[in-house]
Amino acid sequence: MDIPIDQDQHWLIDCLKASMEPYKDRRSFAETSLHQAALQPGFGTALVRVAANREINNDLRQISFLLSFYNWILLIAFVKQHWKVDDDGFIHPVASPTEKATIRQLLMLSMDDRIKRIRTVIAMVVTLIVNYDWPEEWPELLPHLLKLISDQTNVNGVHGGLKCLSIIAEDLDDKLVTKLVFVFFPYLHAIVSSPKLYDECLRVKAISIFHSCISILGSMTAVFKVETDEIMTSLLRSWTPQFLLILETPLHPKKPDGWDIKMVVLKCLMQLIQSFPTKAETEFVVVVASFWKTFASCSNIYVLSSVQGDEDPYMACDSDGSDKNIEMFAVQLLELLQTAIQNSKLAQVIGSELDDLLYYVIAFLQMTEHQVYKWSHDVNEYVADEDDATYDCRVSGSFLLEGIVHVFGTKGINSLIKASVTHYKNSCESKLKGSIYWWQVHEACLFALSSIADSLLEEQSSGLNTEGLTTLLHQMLMEDKEIGHTYPFLHARAFVTVAKFSTMINDSLKEHFIYAAVQAISTNTPPPVKADACQALIHLLPESKPEFIQVHIIGLLSSLSDLLNQATEETLHLVLETLQAAVKAGREQSASIEPILSPIVLNKWVQVVSDPFISIDALDVLEEIKNAPGCFRSFASRILPSIASILEQPLHQPEGLIAGSFDLLSMLLKNAPTDVVNAVFDTCFISVIRIILQSNDHSEMQVFYLYYDHIRFLILGFWSDPPQITNKILKC
Numbered sequence: 001m002d003i004p005i006d007q008d009q010h011w012l013i014d015c016l017k018a019s020m021e022p023y024k025d026r027r028s029f030a031e032t033s034l035h036q037a038a039l040q041p042g043f044g045t046a047l048v049r050v051a052a053n054r055e056i057n058n059d060l061r062q063i064s065f066l067l068s069f070y071n072w073i074l075l076i077a078f079v080k081q082h083w084k085v086d087d088d089g090f091i092h093p094v095a096s097p098t099e100k101a102t103i104r105q106l107l108m109l110s111m112d113d114r115i116k117r118i119r120t121v122i123a124m125v126v127t128l129i130v131n132y133d134w135p136e137e138w139p140e141l142l143p144h145l146l147k148l149i150s151d152q153t154n155v156n157g158v159h160g161g162l163k164c165l166s167i168i169a170e171d172l173d174d175k176l177v178t179k180l181v182f183v184f185f186p187y188l189h190a191i192v193s194s195p196k197l198y199d200e201c202l203r204v205k206a207i208s209i210f211h212s213c214i215s216i217l218g219s220m221t222a223v224f225k226v227e228t229d230e231i232m233t234s235l236l237r238s239w240t241p242q243f244l245l246i247l248e249t250p251l252h253p254k255k256p257d258g259w260d261i262k263m264v265v266l267k268c269l270m271q272l273i274q275s276f277p278t279k280a281e282t283e284f285v286v287v288v289a290s291f292w293k294t295f296a297s298c299s300n301i302y303v304l305s306s307v308q309g310d311e312d313p314y315m316a317c318d319s320d321g322s323d324k325n326i327e328m329f330a331v332q333l334l335e336l337l338q339t340a341i342q343n344s345k346l347a348q349v350i351g352s353e354l355d356d357l358l359y360y361v362i363a364f365l366q367m368t369e370h371q372v373y374k375w376s377h378d379v380n381e382y383v384a385d386e387d388d389a390t391y392d393c394r395v396s397g398s399f400l401l402e403g404i405v406h407v408f409g410t411k412g413i414n415s416l417i418k419a420s421v422t423h424y425k426n427s428c429e430s431k432l433k434g435s436i437y438w439w440q441v442h443e444a445c446l447f448a449l450s451s452i453a454d455s456l457l458e459e460q461s462s463g464l465n466t467e468g469l470t471t472l473l474h475q476m477l478m479e480d481k482e483i484g485h486t487y488p489f490l491h492a493r494a495f496v497t498v499a500k501f502s503t504m505i506n507d508s509l510k511e512h513f514i515y516a517a518v519q520a521i522s523t524n525t526p527p528p529v530k531a532d533a534c535q536a537l538i539h540l541l542p543e544s545k546p547e548f549i550q551v552h553i554i555g556l557l558s559s560l561s562d563l564l565n566q567a568t569e570e571t572l573h574l575v576l577e578t579l580q581a582a583v584k585a586g587r588e589q590s591a592s593i594e595p596i597l598s599p600i601v602l603n604k605w606v607q608v609v610s611d612p613f614i615s616i617d618a619l620d621v622l623e624e625i626k627n628a629p630g631c632f633r634s635f636a637s638r639i640l641p642s643i644a645s646i647l648e649q650p651l652h653q654p655e656g657l658i659a660g661s662f663d664l665l666s667m668l669l670k671n672a673p674t675d676v677v678n679a680v681f682d683t684c685f686i687s688v689i690r691i692i693l694q695s696n697d698h699s700e701m702q703v704f705y706l707y708y709d710h711i712r713f714l715i716l717g718f719w720s721d722p723p724q725i726t727n728k729i730l731k732c
Contacts, residue, residue: 008042008046009046009049009050012037012046012047012050013050015030015033015034015037016030016034016050017030018030019031019034034074038074038077038078038081038082039091039092039093040093041093041096041099042099043078044075044078044079044082044095044099044100044103045099045102045103047074047075047078048075048102048103048106048107049106051075051106051110052106052107052109052110054113075121075125076121076124076125076128078095079103079125079128079129079132080128082094082095083095083100083128083129083132084132087132100133100137103129104129104133104138104141107122107125107126107129108140108141108144110122111126111144111145111148111157111160111161111163111164112148112154112156112157112159112160112161113156113160114156116159119156119159119160119163120163122160122163122164123160123163123164123167126141126164126167127167130167130168130171131171134168135176141164141168142168142180142183142184144161145161145164145165145168145184146161146183146184146187147161148160148161149161149162149165149187149188149191150187150190152197152198155202158191158198158202159201159202162191162202162205162206162209163205165184165209166205166208166209166212169209169212169213170212172212172213172216173216174216174219174220174223174224177213177216177217177220178217178220178224178227178228178231181213181217181231181235182231182234184209185210185213185235188206188207188209188210189206189238189239189242191203191206192206192207192210192239192242193242200258200260200261201260203261204260204261204264207261207264207265207268208264210235210239210268211264211267211268211271214232214235214268214271214272214275214276215271215275217231217232217275218271218274218275218276219275221275221276228276229276229278229279232272232276232279233279236272236279236283239268240283240286240287243265243268243269243283243287244286244287244290245290246261246262246265247262247265247287247290247291247293247294248290248293249262250293250297251294251297251298251301253301253304253305253326259326259329262294262329263328263329263332266332266333266336267332269283269284269287269291269336270332270335270336270339272284273336273339273340273343273346274339277343280340280343280346281343281345281346284340284346284349285349288349292353292356294333295333295357295360296356296360298326298329298330298333299330299360299363299364301326302326302327302330302363302364302393303363303366305326306325306326306327306368306369306370307366307367307368307369307437307440308369308437309368309369327368327392327393330364330393330396331391331392331393331396334361334364334393334396334397334399334400335396337350337357337400338396338399338400338403341400341403341404341407341408342403342407347407347408351408351411354404354408354411354412354415355415355418355419357404357415358401358404358412358415358416358418358419359419359422359423361397361400361401361419361448362397362419362420362423362441362444362445362448363423363441363444364393364394364396364397365393365394365397365398365444365447365448366440366441366443366444367394367440367443367444367489368392368393371385371392371394372489375489375528376488376526376528379527379528379530379531379570379571380568380569380570380571382527382528382531383531383570383571383574384569384570394447397448398447398448398451401416401448401451401452402451402452402455404416405452405455405456405459406455409459410459410464413452413455413456413459413464413469414468416448416449416452417449417468417469417472419448420445420448420449420472421468421472423441423442423444423445424441424442424445424472424475424476426441427439427441427442427445439487439489439490442476442479442480442490443487443489443490443493445476446476446490446493446494446496446497447493449469449472449473449497449500449501450493450496450497450500450501453500453501456469456501457501457503457504460504466504469504470504470505473497473501473504473505474505474506474509476494476497477494477497477498477505477509477513478509480494481494481509481512481513481516484516485520485525485526485529488525488526488528488529489528491520491529492528492529492531492532492533493532494513495513495516495517495520495529495532495533495535495536496532496535496536498510498513498536498540499535499536499538499539499540500539502539502540502543507545510540510544511544511545511548513536513540514536514537514540514541514544514548514549514552515552516533517533517534517536517537517540518533518537518552518555518556518559520533521533521534521537521556521559521560521563521578522555522556522558522559527571530563530571531571531574534574534575534577534578535574537556537578537581537582538574538577538578538581541581541582541584541585542581542584542585544585546585546587549585549586550586550589553582553585553586553589553590554586554589554592554593556582556586557579557582557583557586557590557593557597558593558596560575560578560579560582561579561593561596561597561600563575564576564579564600564601564604565600565604572604572608572614572617573613573614573617576601576604576614576617576618576620576621577617579597579601579621579624580617580620580621580624583597583621583624583625583628584624584628586628587628587629588628588629588630590625590628590629590631591628591629591630591631591634594625594628594631594634594635595634595638597625598622598625598635598638598639599638601618601621601622601625602622602638602639602642604618605618605619605622605660605664606657609654609656609657609660610654610655610656610657615656615660615663619660619663619664619667622635622639622664622667623667623670626667626668632672632673632676633673633675633676636668636672636676636679636680637679639664639668640668640679640680640683640684641683643661643664643665643683643684644683644684644687646658646661647661647684647687647688647691648687650687650690650691650694658691662688665680665684665688668680
């Protein structure tokens with residue numbers, strides 16, 4: 001669109017050019033001039049005329065919309081600051097009705113710009129103005145957008161129109177959405193159903209608008225159930241066949257553009273299941289065969305690209321510039337199934353294919369090439385990803401397994417065991433053929449079974465025949481026993497599996513893995529193996545035979561003490577928890593290592609005292625040492641001098657150490673013999689009272705209340721001799 005350039009616009013163009021200068025003085029002068037011009041009437045009109053003039057240099061036109069990422073959003077800033085008087089951030093003068101109309105008109109005429117980034121910025125401005133003016137003061141916007149998206153000869157217009165329409169669709173309220181869906185949905189359907197006329201990006205955007213609208217309709221079902229059901233019935237009559245065709249198309253590994261449209265269809269199906277379960281029961285049956293094809297092909301591509309790490313053509317960006325990859329697509333599939341099985345009728349449909357479904361789910365649980373690399377180089381990442389609900393196939397797949405066992409019960413468990421047996425046999429065959437990927441399948445089977453261990457053990461107590469599972473576990477673990485840590489992640493998973501299924505594993509095999517875990521901690525094994533060896537010992541030590549444990553306990557405590565000095569972040573919690581279990585299991589033998597162990601743990605506690613989660617773990621270990629036979633008095637005599645020196649100089653201590661010292665004193669006084677109580681009284685009481693009296697709180701009672709949780713055991717311990725308490729307080 002060519003727009004005559006007047007003198008004011010020439011000045012604006014010169015300022016915009018100067019704002020791009022490398023010379024700071026010229027650039028600063030131009031920026032100041034633009035800020036001052038923004039306060040003059042007509043600035044918005046001049047700005048949009050320059051922005052809409054396609055004969056001006058494209059880079060300059062982009063600058064006129066979005067001069068820089070920081071504070072130079074000229075046209076957007078103008079709308080925010082001068083459009084509505086009572087809006088937050090308003091700055092005088094307010095744009096006149098004529099100026100607003102001109103800006104709206106020129107924005108509409110610019111929506112079909114040939115440059116994508118210009119269309120994006122236009123959509124950003126439209127978003128702001130829509131919030132203020134649409135539909136009352138901008139009724140011509142929607143007809144113009146529909147005209148744009150229906151003009152097959154103007155692809156840029158279709159792109160621009162859909163971009164703006166998608167923004168409007170996200171903000172529709174319950175009154176507008178019921179009126180407008182029948183207005184613009186036929187146009188969207190025409191785009192989706194014409195793959196030869198419109199490219200994948202446009203079809204994806206059209207379906208995304210459909211998704212936004214049915215999400216809004218879904219939120220209305222509680223109040224307008226009849227109305228929304230009627231609307232959805234009408235819409236799905238024409239949209240479901242398109243979904244079927246889209247899912248029917250095979251997933252191509254080297255054409256990730258095809259994933260986008262399938263992804264947004266999956267999101268629509270999930271929204272349908274969540275918001276319109278009755279409708280979903282009918283529609284899902286129609287597309288289920290196509291869905292299984294997509295699911296199976298995705299599994300195969302995922303294994304080849306992400307697990308085996310073949311040459312990776314599978315990374316790209318979607319139409320909005322966001323990364324897309326096969327894992328994101330796979331997660332969407334798994335989450336859709338997780339949602340679907342919550343519907344009883346859909347569960348019946350899925351249940352008919354349960355054996356095949358679980359076979360493919362286990363394939364999705366394999367460690368990816370990226371995970372192996374990342375976890376090999378950072379054990380903290382390994383521990384964190386195993387503990388946290390990260391967004392990947394292993395987590396989504398394990399959630400799906402839990403859901404399947406909950407919904408299908410024994411049938412789900414038997415299907416999982418069957419799928420695991422098949423995968424295990426395949427991994428054995430792959431191993432014999434020399435495949436380097438066999439262990440990932442093996443590990444995925446153990447991971448799958450461990451994910452539902454609690455449910456399996458509950459079913460076993462209810463009479464489930466677990467003979468097949470027990471046999472499978474022993475077969476797999478016996479093989480892992482022979483392999484050792486040649487394959488570190490498989491060996492690590494074996495430790496976790498033994499811990500999870502300890503009641504189903506014979507004593508001989510269990511004791512082998514306890515010994516192997518002790519050896520893994522004390523030798524130069526890969527960090528992930530050490531981490532899961534700790535996990536195993538935490539669970540296995542409390543239930544192991546004392547005579548077996550006592551043989552290894554001194555070496556284990558010594559190794560854990562060394563490991564404590566190396567542990568950081570996520571692994572520190574594991575080591576401390578393992579130490580606690582080892583000290584408790586060692587009992588009498590713990591006394592012999594207390595002089596070495598206590599100072600190490602106490603030093604670590606001081607280092608982490610500002611972290612409430614880790615410091616409480618260290619405190620638990622110290623308490624376990626204290627409670628070990630023969631350790632109480634030696635432990636108290638070892639830590640009291642350190643606590644006393646801390647409390648005597650409270651203002652010179654790091655954050656958290658004073659409060660932590662109160663925790664330590666409280667722990668020490670639990671069930672303490674009289675001589676220990678007296679030692680604490682003589683060493684620390686005056687310092688404690690001084691800290692309370694010198695607190696910055698408004699009154700002594702408030703301070704006392706603040707510290708009460710920390711010192712209640714201290715006070716109770718001293719209360720047996722009130723005169724002595726009085727004398728001590730007077731000395732303060």
